[in-house]
Amino acid sequence: MAKKMAFQTEIKQLLDLMIHSLYSNKEIFLRELVSNASDALDKLNYLTISDDGFKHIAFEPRIDIHFDEKKGVLKIVDSGIGMSEQELIDNLGTIAKSGTKSFLNALSGDKKKDSALIGQFGVGFYSAFMVAQKVVVTTKKAAQEQAFSWVSDGSGEYEITECKKDTHGTEIALYLKDDEKHFASRWEIESIIKKYSDHIGFPIFLHYEETKYATEEEKKEGKNDEVLQKCEQLNTAKALWKIPKNELKEQDYKEFYKGFAHDNSEPLSYVHTKVEGNLEYTTLFFIPSVAPFDLYRVDYRSGVKLYVKRVFITDDDKELLPQYLRFVRGVIDSEDLPLNVSREILQQNKILANIKSASTKKILSEIEKLSKDSKKYKGFYEQFGRVLKEGLYSDYENKEKILELLRFDSSKAENLSLKDYKQAMPKEQKSIYYIIGENKDLLKASPLLEKYTKLGFDVLLLSDEVDGFVMPSVGEYDKTPLKDATSKEALQELGEEKIDEETSKKFAPIVQAFKDALGEEIASVELSASLSSPIALLGEEQNAMMVNLMRQMGQELPKGKKSVQINVNHSIFSKLIKVDSSKAQEVAHLLYDSARLLESGSLDSAKDFSQRLYALIDESLK
Numbered sequence: 004m005a006k007k008m009a010f011q012t013e014i015k016q017l018l019d020l021m022i023h024s025l026y027s028n029k030e031i032f033l034r035e036l037v038s039n040a041s042d043a044l045d046k047l048n049y050l051t052i053s054d055d056g057f058k059h060i061a062f063e064p065r066i067d068i069h070f071d072e073k074k075g076v077l078k079i080v081d082s083g084i085g086m087s088e089q090e091l092i093d094n095l096g097t098i099a100k101s102g103t104k105s106f107l108n109a110l111s112g113d114k115k116k117d118s119a120l121i122g123q124f125g126v127g128f129y130s131a132f133m134v135a136q137k138v139v140v141t142t143k144k145a146a147q148e149q150a151f152s153w154v155s156d157g158s159g160e161y162e163i164t165e166c167k168k169d170t171h172g173t174e175i176a177l178y179l180k181d182d183e184k185h186f187a188s189r190w191e192i193e194s195i196i197k198k199y200s201d202h203i204g205f206p207i208f209l210h211y212e213e214t215k216y217a218t219e220e221e222k223k224e225g226k227n228d229e230v231l232q233k234c235e236q237l238n239t240a241k242a243l244w245k246i247p248k249n250e251l252k253e254q255d256y257k258e259f260y261k262g263f264a265h266d267n268s269e270p271l272s273y274v275h276t277k278v279e280g281n282l283e284y285t286t287l288f289f290i291p292s293v294a295p296f297d298l299y300r301v302d303y304r305s306g307v308k309l310y311v312k313r314v315f316i317t318d319d320d321k322e323l324l325p326q327y328l329r330f331v332r333g334v335i336d337s338e339d340l341p342l343n344v345s346r347e348i349l350q351q352n353k354i355l356a357n358i359k360s361a362s363t364k365k366i367l368s369e370i371e372k373l374s375k376d377s378k379k380y381k382g383f384y385e386q387f388g389r390v391l392k393e394g395l396y397s398d399y400e401n402k403e404k405i406l407e408l409l410r411f412d413s414s415k416a417e418n419l420s421l422k423d424y425k426q427a428m429p430k431e432q433k434s435i436y437y438i439i440g441e442n443k444d445l446l447k448a449s450p451l452l453e454k455y456t457k458l459g460f461d462v463l464l465l466s467d468e469v470d471g472f473v474m475p476s477v478g479e480y481d482k483t484p485l486k487d488a489t490s491k492e493a494l495q496e497l498g499e500e501k502i503d504e505e506t507s508k509k510f511a512p513i514v515q516a517f518k519d520a521l522g523e524e525i526a527s528v529e530l531s532a533s534l535s536s537p538i539a540l541l542g543e544e545q546n547a548m549m550v551n552l553m554r555q556m557g558q559e560l561p562k563g564k565k566s567v568q569i570n571v572n573h574s575i576f577s578k579l580i581k582v583d584s585s586k587a588q589e590v591a592h593l594l595y596d597s598a599r600l601l602e603s604g605s606l607d608s609a610k611d612f613s614q615r616l617y618a619l620i621d622e623s624l625k
């Protein structure tokens with residue numbers, strides 16, 4: 004009995020897009036289907052080793068491609084794990100991954116860009132509908148009796164029927180659209196497979212017919228032309244990472260990456276390492292040029308696959324690399340782990356911990372190499388700089404290295420490294436100063452910066468979301484402390500401000516008016532002679548250990564109270580001295596709020612602010 008089922012809404016949207024909007028780079032459908040076949044072989048390989056229910060199954064891995072040029076039919080057959088009826092429904096009818104919605108939103112309408120996105124979003128199978136008017140999947144799960152077929156023309160429904168199939172595995176038959184029939188040709192298939200799938204670790208065979216033409220003499224003897232059934236292996240079927248480096252060209256790595264990471268853009272760089280000695284393993288890591296779509300999602304997909312002696316173990320272990328390197332794509336292949344290692348115990352495994360630590364260092368030095376090429380590095384930093392910063396609080400061991408890789412805008416420069424900052428520091432400057440806020444332009448306009456600029460000190464302008472909790476926990480770089488420029492501690496380093504007694508006395512009523520007006524909201528009120536704006540706000544230096552601890556415990560950091568600095572040379576105050584206390588308090592409110600506006604671009608109560616302003620305007624117009 005055939006069961007008709009409807010595709011999930013998101014899949015319908017996706018299919019509609021595949022069929023009607025994507026025109027360029029259609030050939031990637033074959034790469035996606037071959038890559039799925041290879042994944043299915045990997046999964047079966049692992050089960051035959053690790054699961055008693057599968058141990059009796061002969062693992063004879065292969066991928067076969069058949070085609071019929073006249074009918075325009077193309078078949079991709081694998082001897083992998085196969086799918087049960089429920090898996091067919093779950094895998095080819097619904098998208099479980101929550102990233103799909105973001106995928107659909109991320110589409111730009113630019114066909115070339117959109118088709119590059121398709122692979123990244125893990126919707127590989129559906130790309131078949133770019134070229135096929137009908138797709139038939141026939142599959143039998145290993146260790147099960149019943150086979151099923153799945154048929155759809157991509158228009159909203161699919162049908163599942165019980166069927167017969169001798170061997171376990173999956174066959175995907177594409178009935179090509181009239182203008183896509185050219186894909187059912189020997190040369191086309193061969194060139195696409197060579198281009199994208201040469202280093203799939205299992206053999207890919209192409210079946211084709213060859214006519215052996217009878218010679219004149221044979222014809223005389225009554226012999227006719229003969230059609231021979233041929234089968235040829237198309238790929239080297241050797242895992243690329245196991246091939247010695249000196250036998251590989253840059254192009255080999257790049258093409259491997261595209262198939263491996265489902266990314267049509269080239270990687271920014273790669274690092275291939277074979278380690279021998281106490282531990283034996285091979286790693287191949289790629290740094291993409293474009294951030295994966297789920298980089299900032301909690302449920303991001305790991306980009307690293309773990310193999311043991313060439314057998315795929317998992318691609319779902321987020322502990323293989325530190326989280327802040329989650330944009331890296333690649334392979335870890337260990338010779339020392341047992342083949343039947345359970346995925347659960349991987350996390351506490353010492354061998355893996357060792358590989359993780361060495362790999363992290365390798366990748367960080369690769370990024371450092373990248374940083375020598377400022378144009379390339381700018382591209383890298385735009386995509387991954389924020390994620391890298393997360394490493395400052397999670398990877399203490401590599402903190403110094405990560406700090407070297409960071410780039411900042413400052414009051415004097417752009418794209419500045421801490422090393423360059425330090426080199427340019429005047430002799431009398433004791434610390435590296437930074438100021439944190441939501442917006443770089445506002446930070447640049449901060450009245451406090453003047454104090455630093457006057458002395459020739461540069462200040463880093465930090466406006467990334469993570470800066471607020473990452474930077475206070477850094478402590479120091481290359482033995483130089485990092486300090487919040489608005490903290491008292493930092494300001495003290497700028498030199499003592501000498502306010503004489505007479506001025507203190509003169510301004511006492513103003514100081515009192517600020518205290519009365521703002522009360523609990525502020526920490527203190529102080530006089531300053533080195534500002535050009537009327538007032539400035541200072542924050543307390545947060546205790547780095549405390550900040551780190553609170554963050555790790557998932558607690559919100561308390562908002563520190565600010566201390567108000569009053570510019571004794573500003574004309575506002577020489578006039579304010581003369582007005583009565585209640586009016587002075589209103590002005591104190593207004594000045595405080597405008598300083599906060601300058602700092603963060605927003606206020607707790609914009610209503611109070613505007614009402615005070617209206618009252619003042621009203622009065623000044625009298």
Ligand SMILES: Nc1ncnc2c1ncn2[C@@H]1O[C@H](COP(=O)(O)OP(=O)(O)OP(=O)(O)O)[C@@H](O)[C@H]1O
Pocket residue numbers: 035039040043081083084085086094095122123124125126127128129173265
């Ligand atoms: N040849 C196959 N054999 C067994 N299962 C398959 C095969 N092809 C697809 N599947 C199943 O269908 C699911 C969906 O495939 P699809 O290509 O859409 O996404 P994916 O492979 O999970 O993601 P990505 O393409 O990013 O690797 C797969 O995860 C797999 O479970």
